[in-house]
């Protein structure tokens with residue numbers, strides 16, 4: 001074999017064995033295999049050789065070329081593996097048994113009271129339903145005995161969308177769907193309808209300490225044979241005593257909602273000021289919390305249920321206001337503030 005070939009082979013082996021940086025490898029490749037590299041130069045120099053030498057020399061240079069390419073590839077792989085090992089070693093060790101150095105998250109106070117109410121109502125046989133935030137005029141008003149142009153629509157300043165749908169202004173918007181969903185079971189098997197449906201509501205409100213434009217309600221309905229106002233009062237009392245776990249003053253007064261007859265406003269004595277009057281209760285000492293009433297026959301009929309055979313009650317609990325009262329939050333706007341300092345101090349007391 002030509003001496004120059006042997007010399008280059010030794011040189012390549014030597015260089016590669018000394019090399020420890022991946023970035024240097026390309027320089028070696030260019031130095032030997034590149035257009036101006038030493039091996040390429042040997043091939044170019046072949047034209048000066050005698051014809052009988054050319055074949056053997058050419059074959060040896062090609063073997064050297066293959067050898068160099070293979071050795072460079074092997075070295076690349078070796079250095080890449082070493083680099084990965086180094087990276088792994090330099091990564092911080094994750095010890096799952098180590099105590100957390102970071103703060104843990106917490107539930108929003110509205111989520112806490114919602115979950116608590118869900119537990120209370122589930123224990124009394126109610127199912128928990130989910131419902132859309134964008135609903136139709138029929139769902140939010142017409143099915144609830146509020147035809148188009150009825151003045152009761154002015155009680156809520158509703159956000160309408162360009163397509164005619166609207167942002168749910170009250171969780172009552174789900175009543176018709178719930179009656180239709182569980183009505184057949186009631187009629188066929190006598191299984192009472194008992195459902196709650198918490199959800200976000202939207203109204204174009206001027207905000208103050210007890211009004212938000214985005215707030216949560218939790219609707220509840222129960223329909224069966226012989227359901228009366230006493231049943232309604234029993235469920236409301238049970239819910240409030242379970243949520244507050246202490247005696248609170250409640251008052252029931254007549255209230256008008258076209259989808260209930262009779263209708264009531266259930267107010268609780270303001271727990272922020274102890275009933276003396278403050279901005280949270282609009283200085284009245286009382287906070288409107290849970291309007292309710294006996295479901296209007298027209299609403300039952302619209303839900304596919306015969307009002308001559310069945311009766312029921314419905315309520316619309318103000319979950320956001322309940323969270324205010326339960327946790328002593330003076331201003332409703334704090335609940336939508338996104339301030340972790342303000343919102344992470346509450347815990348589940350169940």
Ligand code: FA5
Nearest residue numbers: 170172211212215288289290291292314315316318321
């Ligand atoms: C209603 O929304 C009726 N759908 C409730 C109802 C259901 C009546 C079933 C009868 C039968 P109202 O607009 O009063 O009613 O709202 C109900 C509760 O939601 C209020 O008592 C209050 O606690 C809460 N609420 C209403 N508007 C706001 C607001 N802007 N910010 C915070 N909470 C509100």
